[in-house]
Amino acid sequence: MIELTLVWVALPFLLAFATYLVPALTRPSAIAMAALTVVYAVQHGGLPAATALPVELKLLDHFGVTLRIDANVASMLLAHGLVTLVVALYLDQRFVGSRFLAMQLLIVHGSANAVIISADLISVYVALEVLSVGVFLLLTYGRRAEHQPRVGDRQLWVGLRYLFMSNVAMLFYLMGTVLVYVRTGSFAMSGLAAATPTALALITLGLLAKGAIFVAGLWLPLTYISGDRVIVAVLSGFTTKAGAMAMARCSEASPVLAQWLPYLSAGSAVFGIAFALMSKTPQRLLAWSSVSQMGFVIAAPQWAGLYGLAHGLAKPLLFIGAAVENRWRWPMLILGAASLAGVPGGLGYGAKALSLSGLTPWHEWLLTLVTIGTTCVGVRVLLAPSPQETMGITGKAGWQDKVALLIWGGGLLWGWLPAAYSADSLLKALLSLSLGILLGWFWERVPQPQWRLDEGVEAVIGVLSLVLVLMLVLFAGVNHVALP
C-alpha cells in the first residue's frame, strides 16, 4: 500500500515531464492518471458512506513531514480524478496547444492531490505554490481554436493578479510556518495546537487566500469570468478546494482555529451569496456562488471532503453547461443547479444535510438561509438566455458534453446516504427549495441596487492585510479569554 501511494503521488509530475519527450502521449497519460486517482480514491474509502483505515506515511527523521490519507480526503481525491478525467477529454486536437494544457493539467492534478494529503505545513506550502504556478499557466495559456486570436490581455492580467495574490499570501504563510517550527520543533499540523496567535493568523491568511474563503476570495469572480470555461471547471472543481481542505485539516489540530472556523464559514457564505444575488450574467452568478460555497465546505471539517466532492462535480457541470449550446445544455444545468441547491436524492443534498446536521443552531440556520439564496442563483442561471458566443467549447457532435454529463452528473445522482434523510433535514431542504425557486422566479421583476466591488489588484492584495489583522485580533482575543 505504501509503495502504491508513493508511486501515485509522484506519477503525475513524472508523466508531465516525460510527455515533453513524447508529446503524443500527453492526453492519454492525463486520462490514465485521472483514472488511477479515481481507483485509488475508491480504494481508500472515497465513495460516499464508505469507510477505510487511514494510511500514514512518515519520512525518516521527519521533523513532522507526514502524508495522511483518510476517507475524508479520499472523497476529495475522487473529485480530483473525475474532474481531471473529463477536462482532459475536452483538450483535444482541435485546439492549439492542447498538449501543453494537458501537461499543466497533470501538474495541477498532482499538486492538488499533494496539498490535501499532506499533514504538515511545509509540504502544504510547496504543493500550494506548485499549484498556483500550474493554475497561472492554465489561466494565461487558455484554449484557442486555430482561427482565434492569441491569448488576450484579460487572461494574462487575471493570471498575473492570481499569482501576485497567492505569492504574497504564501509568504505570510511561510512566516507562520517557521514560528510554529520554532515553538514545537516540527512542521506537523498537530503543532498548531501550541502555536502562538500570530503564527496561527499568518497560516490562516495563506489558506484563506488560496481557498478563496471570505473576503480573501475577492480575486475569484473576475478570474472565473475571464478564464476559458474548461479551465474554470478545473479551478472550481478542485484547486480552490485544496486550500479549503488544508484549512479544515488545520482546524482539526488547533482548538483556537476550530473555535473561529464557523464564523469564517458563515462570513464566506453570506459575503458570496450577497454579491451573487446582485450579479447579472450567469458566469458572475456562478463565480460569486463559489465563494459562498467555500463557506459550506469548511462548515463541518469532518464532512469537508464529501461536500467538496458534491460541489466539485456540480460547479464544473454548471460552468460548462452555461457555455454549450447543444441539447446537453439543459440536463447539465438542471443537474448542476439541483445538486447545488440540495434537491433530495442527489449527492448535493446528502453532503449538505450531513454537514449542517452537526453545527450549532445559529450557524445551521444561517447556512439554511444562504441555501435559499443558492437555489435562487440556480434558478436564475437556468432562466438566463443561452450564450451568444460559445467560446468554442464544443463542436456540433458534443460527445465530450455527453461524457461530462454522464460522469459528473452520474456522480451527483449516485450517492445514497441514508444518514442524511432525517425528517428535520428533509423539511429544511424542501422549505428552502420552494422559497428559493419562488425567489428566483420573481428576482428579475424586483428593482435591485447595483453593488460593484473594487476587484483591482490593489484591492485583492490589500484585503489580505485586513484579513491578517482581523485574524490576529480574533485569535489573540481568544487566548486572553482562555487565560485565568
Next chain:
Amino acid sequence: MSNAAIIITIILGFLGVVIKRNLIMKIIAMDVMSTGVIAFFVIWAARRGVFTPIYKPWRELAYADPVPQGVILTAIVIGLSVQALMLVGVMKLARNHPTLEVESIEQAIAADANADD
C-alpha cells in the same frame, strides 16, 4: 534589532506591492518582501547559535538549526520561478500597455469585461 529590521523589510515590501503603481515596481517590491521572509527564517534558525551546523566532535559550539535553513531553499527556488513567470507575463502585457501602469491596464480590462456582462 535584526528581527525588527527584518519585519520592517517585510512590511515595506508588502506596502510596495499595494502602493506602487507600476507593475515592474510591484514585482520588485514582492522580491523585497520574499527576501525579508527568507531572512526571517535564517534569523530564527540562528536563535540558539550562529555556527555552521557541521558537527565536529572536538568543537563544543552553539550550532544554528539547519532545518529552517534547508527548508527555505525550497522557498527561494519557488520565489525565483514565480518571479520569472511573472516577468514573462509582464513582457507580454507590455506589448499593448507599454507604460505598465496598473491603473490603465485595469481600465482597459474593465471596459472589456463590461462589454461582456
